Amino acid sequence: MLQESATIxxxxxxIASGLQSAELLAELPLSEQDLxxxxxxxxxxxxxxxxxxxxxxxxxxAPCTLACFLVLEGIYxxxxxxxxxxxxxxIGNSLANxxxxxxxxxxxxxxxxxxxxxxxxxxxxxxxxILGHGGVPDNCLADLFEKLLLPAVLGRIxxxxxxxxxxxEWQTRASLIQFTDxxxxxxxxxxxxxxxxxxxxxxxxxxxxxxxxILQDAAELGLPRxxxxxxxxxxxxxxxxxxxxxxxxxxxxxxxSPVVRLxxxxxxxxxxLPRQTLAPELVRTGQPRVTIKCDDRxxxxxxxxxxxxxxxxxxxxxxxxxxxxxxxxxxxxxAEGQRVKDWIFEGITDNVPWMAFEAQSFxxxxxxxxxxxxxxxxxxxxxxxxxxxxxxxxxxxxxxxARRVALEERQELCLAQKSFPRASIQVDPAAxxxxxxxxxxxxxxxxxxxxxxxxxxxxxxxxxVPSVGAEGAWGRASLHVTRGLxxxxxxxxxxxxxxxxxxxxPKQNGPARIPLSDERLxxxxxxxxxxxxxxxxxxxxxTFRLCSLPGFSVxxxxxxxxxxxxxxxxxxxxxxxxxxxxxxxxxxxxxxAAALSAPAEEGFRDIRVRSDQTTVGxxxxxxxxxxxxxxxxxxxxxRLEWALSGVQS
Numbered sequence: 001m002l003q004e005s006a007t008i009x010x011x012x013x014x015i016a017s018g019l020q021s022a023e024l025l026a027e028l029p030l031s032e033q034d035l036x037x038x039x040x041x042x043x044x045x046x047x048x049x050x051x052x053x054x055x056x057x058x059x060x061x062a063p064c065t066l067a068c069f070l071v072l073e074g075i076y077x078x079x080x081x082x083x084x085x086x087x088x089x090x091i092g093n094s095l096a097n098x099x100x101x102x103x104x105x106x107x108x109x110x111x112x113x114x115x116x117x118x119x120x121x122x123x124x125x126x127x128x129x130i131l132g133h134g135g136v137p138d139n140c141l142a143d144l145f146e147k148l149l150l151p152a153v154l155g156r157i158x159x160x161x162x163x164x165x166x167x168x169e170w171q172t173r174a175s176l177i178q179f180t181d182x183x184x185x186x187x188x189x190x191x192x193x194x195x196x197x198x199x200x201x202x203x204x205x206x207x208x209x210x211x212x213x214i215l216q217d218a219a220e221l222g223l224p225r226x227x228x229x230x231x232x233x234x235x236x237x238x239x240x241x242x243x244x245x246x247x248x249x250x251x252x253x254x255x256x257s258p259v260v261r262l263x264x265x266x267x268x269x270x271x272x273l274p275r276q277t278l279a280p281e282l283v284r285t286g287q288p289r290v291t292i293k294c295d296d297r298x299x300x301x302x303x304x305x306x307x308x309x310x311x312x313x314x315x316x317x318x319x320x321x322x323x324x325x326x327x328x329x330x331x332x333x334x335a336e337g338q339r340v341k342d343w344i345f346e347g348i349t350d351n352v353p354w355m356a357f358e359a360q361s362f363x364x365x366x367x368x369x370x371x372x373x374x375x376x377x378x379x380x381x382x383x384x385x386x387x388x389x390x391x392x393x394x395x396x397x398x399x400x401x402a403r404r405v406a407l408e409e410r411q412e413l414c415l416a417q418k419s420f421p422r423a424s425i426q427v428d429p430a431a432x433x434x435x436x437x438x439x440x441x442x443x444x445x446x447x448x449x450x451x452x453x454x455x456x457x458x459x460x461x462x463x464x465v466p467s468v469g470a471e472g473a474w475g476r477a478s479l480h481v482t483r484g485l486x487x488x489x490x491x492x493x494x495x496x497x498x499x500x501x502x503x504x505x506p507k508q509n510g511p512a513r514i515p516l517s518d519e520r521l522x523x524x525x526x527x528x529x530x531x532x533x534x535x536x537x538x539x540x541x542x543t544f545r546l547c548s549l550p551g552f553s554v555x556x557x558x559x560x561x562x563x564x565x566x567x568x569x570x571x572x573x574x575x576x577x578x579x580x581x582x583x584x585x586x587x588x589x590x591x592x593a594a595a596l597s598a599p600a601e602e603g604f605r606d607i608r609v610r611s612d613q614t615t616v617g618x619x620x621x622x623x624x625x626x627x628x629x630x631x632x633x634x635x636x637x638x639r640l641e642w643a644l645s646g647v648q649s
Contacts, residue, residue: 582623
């Protein structure tokens with residue numbers, strides 16, 4: 001990044017320009033060679049001027065250079081809790097009288113560029129933010145690999161592609177997090193979107209290396225070369241239980257986190273418990289059970305059907321209505337009398353009188369501040385929403401309402417009610433500048449899930465790229481597209497620079513819209529499952545997962561969802577419209593929940609669903625280029641129940 005012959009003023013100009021669009025100082029592509037150039041200038045200034053006068057000169061002429069020097073020293077020199085010894089060694093002078101002044105210069109640079117100060121993370125006033133802006137120091141990388149990446153790769157910590165959920169789970173594992181170096185913990189838990197992006201890139205690296213034995217180039221991964229090189233050396237020394245080698249086991253325990261979803265049709269919430277993969281010894285004599293408890297109210301339970309296939313024991317997916325407000329929702333999975341796994345979701349409380357849900361998927365948002373600019377807010381009707389107009393609202397529970405909000409710019413959003421303090425709703429500033437998907441023909445009803453992928457059955461959505469930040473803010477960004485695994489275990493990958501796409505779809509008085517139907521992205525035959533990852537500077541990352549099934553549809557007679565007055569729930573029929581390149585795979589329907597009938601007519605198939613079933617698992621295969629891609633869909637059967645409302649006891 002820096003020319004060896006550059007003056008200290010020229011170095012300052014390059015660094016200051018780079019900080020215009022950075023979230024962390026470590027985002028600047030400064031190498032160890034750049035550190036040598038910076039160190040030379042700072043050391044020479046101190047040697048020529050003296051420690052105190054030299055500090056004044058650096059503050060006046062090269063504050064950004066000094067700030068980056070401190071961060072790079074943390075990356076390459078921090079060891080065992082000692083930071084300043086390495087700095088003093090490289091400068092060749094004691095800094096006892098100016099450590100505070102150097103720390104203040106660092107804070108002034110953070111304030112100047114509105115960069116995070118890590119003020120609420122504990123630790124030393126200056127060293128903590130210096131290390132935070134460096135990410136994970138070299139000497140702490142092994143802790144990151146051992147205490148987080150490896151457990152996630154081997155399934156010991158639940159990871160569903162969302163780094164925020166992984167960190168929530170990690171914090172419950174005292175044996176891991178409490179023995180992880182403090183710089184790693186502070187950066188991952190308090191480093192904001194940049195830390196989340198860094199972790200997801202590390203997880204992508206580790207998962208692919210474990211599955212394929214291929215370690216991508218640092219530039220493709222969007223990670224510093226030092227991280228990739230150290231990971232390779234560390235990984236190859238580990239005696240580990242490889243997920244891909246099998247180790248004599250045909251199964252792997254996997255617990256998938258439940259999803260709490262806003263359900264406008266039932267004017268309540270729904271708890272969706274995905275399929276759980278259990279150890280065979282946990283289902284020897286009976287069925288596993290899921291128990292749900294809302295606050296101090298009586299708990300309710302449900303036995304889960306299990307299926308045994310090739311040594312794997314899986315439960316069926318279930319959906320359970322949540323018909324009343326709660327402060328805490330506890331979900332407990334038990335088997336053979338043992339507590340297997342539990343989850344807790346926070347609800348509406350006196351301190352936080354609202355819940356937030358994603359605008360399109362209606363999934364509960366647990367991250368704070370809110371990572372999106374469009375969402376639903378659920379609260380009591382007596383609370384008024386201030387700071388934004390409401391696009392849509394729907395009654396929910398008793399005396400509650402859900403309001404959909406779409407913020408166009410940074411706004412102060414809060415809930416207000418007489419005699420109560422205002423309840424602030426904080427939105428991450430980065431949400432206003434994140435790329436997003438808009439439009440497309442979504443398979444909306446009945447609800448169909450596809451392992452975290454949004455299902456599109458016609459026109460594909462557009463990728464919307466905001467026009468923000470300094471010139472060239474998206475200059476290093478690229479799109480990485482992965483097509484789902486075929487039955488032979490192979491996948492397809494392609495990478496294209498964002499600038500190349502923006503040349504064809506330029507911004508016009510606002511964001512650029514790049515259609516995913518562009519053949520350079522999903523290909524000419526856009527059938528199947530795709531993961532689209534936007535990788536730019538840390539803090540810009542976005543990941544989109546979609547399943548494209550043009551011409552596919554699911555129809556369900558709504559009248560059949562009403563219960564019979566005497567017998568209760570009734571059997572229903574799902575009718576599937578299936579293009580010629582979509583076929584049923586072996587064991588087309590999970591379990592005995594439903595029966596596949598003969599073709600109703602050409603291009604259609606009927607599935608008869610039993611009266612006690614609320615979900616149907618479909619195992620499809622997409623034919624493309626003489627290969628088959630497996631796709632697992634979960635179709636929800638949203639049955640209705642009779643209830644009395646407004647009756648006083």
